[in-house]
Amino acid sequence: MDKGVLKSNCDKLHPLLYSLLRWLLASNRCHLKKLKNHEQIKAMNTPHQYILLSSTPEKEQVFQELKKKYGSVLAFHGSNLCNWYRVFYKMLTFVKAFDYENWFKEYE
DSSP states (O other), X not given: XXXXXXXXXXXXXXXXXXXXXXXHHHHOXXXXXXXXXXXXXXXXXXXXXXXXXXXXXXXXXXXXXHHHHHOOOOOOOOOOGGGHHHHHHHHHHHHHHSOHHHHHHHTO
């Protein structure tokens, strides 16, 4: 799609939409993967369930290996969709500050 057409269509909806869309596409490295039926949380009562992936396949492989060794907990965050970026950013800030190496050593 031509930039002019996209911007024009966005401007019809909201004057800041095009700038927001450009920022999202340029800064967000995450992607959504639709959950398979056996992965879904039945209590949510909807087939439209996704997982937010933020790592490379190599990092995912390391995670899966650690998950097999130490286990993992699936948690649902009930925040409004409009809060996703702030929630994700805060989570990354926490992860950077957390001392995983020493934490895992306690459970070896």
